[in-house]
Amino acid sequence: MKIYFSDSTSRPAVNIHRLSRFTYNIRDIVLSMPSDIDALIVLGNGSPEDEIVGILVWHQKAEKIVRIIKPEKHHVDAFRTVKSSFERLSARRLLFIIDQDRVPLNNLFVNIEQVINEQGIEVTSSQPLADSDRVKVYECMLAGQELQITAVISGLAEFDSPMHVIEDHLVKLAGINSAPNAKEVWNRLDKDKKETILKSLKDRKTAMEAFPQHFTALSSL
Numbered sequence: 772m773k774i775y776f777s778d779s780t781s782r783p784a785v786n787i788h789r790l791s792r793f794t795y796n797i798r799d800i801v802l803s804m805p806s807d808i809d810a811l812i813v814l815g816n817g818s819p820e821d822e823i824v825g826i827l828v829w830h831q832k833a834e835k836i837v838r839i840i841k842p843e844k845h846h847v848d849a850f851r852t853v854k855s856s857f858e859r860l861s862a863r864r865l866l867f868i869i870d871q872d873r874v875p876l877n878n879l880f881v882n883i884e885q886v887i888n889e890q891g892i893e894v895t896s897s898q899p900l901a902d903s904d905r906v907k908v909y910e911c912m913l914a915g916q917e918l919q920i921t922a923v924i925s926g927l928a929e930f931d932s933p934m935h936v937i938e939d940h941l942v943k944l945a946g947i948n949s950a951p952n953a954k955e956v957w958n959r960l961d962k963d964k965k966e967t968i969l970k971s972l973k974d975r976k977t978a979m980e981a982f983p984q985h986f987t988a989l990s991s992l
Contacts, residue, residue, distance in 0.1 A: 772831035772989070775802045775838045783841050786818055787825030793970045795829055802836060809835040810992045811862035813842060815849035815869030819957070820925070820937050824868065826972050827985050835992055838862070846872065847882050853920060854890040857913055864919045866988055871905075871926040871935040880907050883922050887911065892918065900991060905984040908991075923988045940981050944968045 776784040791797045812828075814820050824839060838860070842852045846869050856862055871879060884894055893912045900906040900921065911918040926935025930942075931949030938953035942960075945968060950956045957965070972978045979986045 772828050772833055772992075773800050773802050773805070773836045774825070774828055775805045775808060775836055777838065777840075781841065782818070783814060783821040783824075783839050786821045787839070790822060790825050790829075790969070793966065793973070795826065795973065797825065797829070800829055805836045807836065808838050808860065808862060810837045810864040810866055811856055811860060812837050812839045813849055813852065813856070813865060813867045814839065815842075815844075815846055815867055816925075816937065817841065819941065820868060822969065823937060823940075823972075823982065823985070826969070827978060827982060827989055830975050830978055830986070831989055833990070833992070837866075837992065846870065847879070847886055850883055850886040850920075850922075851890065853887060853892060853918075854913065857918060863917065864921070864992060866921045866923065866992060868923045868925060868937075868985065868988075870937060871924045873934045876904060876924060879924060880922065883907075884909065887920060901987050903984050903987055906988050921988050921991070923984055925985070941968055944971060944977075944981055 788797055812824060842849055844851055849867055849869060853865060856865060887894055887909060894909050895912055896910045897907055900908050905924040907922050909920040911920060925937035927939040930939040932953055936954050938957040942953045942956045947956060
């Protein structure tokens with residue numbers, strides 16, 4: 772899988788390129804001017820979400836090209852960019868990654884579908900992907916054209932916390948299984964510990980087990 776950034780100075784572009792310091796050969800998967808884009812990946816939160824997505828894309832073996840963007844809108848509001856992204860980028864497959872935060876999963880997916888509908892997009896069907904309760908695929912119609920939207924919810928149910936974020940996955944790799952706020956725990960870890968964790972994700976099996984819903988969703992593009 773290859774990555775294209777329309778803005779090489781964007782935060783996702785800069786952070787993903789920085790993975791090279793952990794000996795990820797990022798330059799090999801970044802394209803400067805692709806002929807076509809297979810899917811758009813929308814980051815609904817921020818760092819380290821971009822770094823994680825860069826690592827997981829690096830592991831994908833499919834011959835696909837994805838464009839990664841970070842809109843100004845966050846969490847569920849990121850889905851308000853579906854129509855404009857479709858019209859501006861002609862992307863037929865969109866994959867959104869957001870934190871669960873404190874919202875129950877069922878409520879979160881309902882909210883996402885409502886936001887999609889509000890843009891004049893008809894959801895013709897929705898179903899979990901590969902029996903994952905944290906990934907849902909919405910088959911849609913917009914202006915007579917088919918559109919597929921995949922919602923990936925970061926967080927781990929087995930991580931004991933009142934809120935779930937992408938940092939759940941990272942601090943669990945550090946041997947921590949509970950915390951009021953995994954984001955704060957991750958931010959407090961020293962630089963060497965963070966680097967060790969990010970380097971450990973070079974192992975494909977470790978990455979698959981640490982980020983199961985993200986890996987499943989990316990593999991389906």
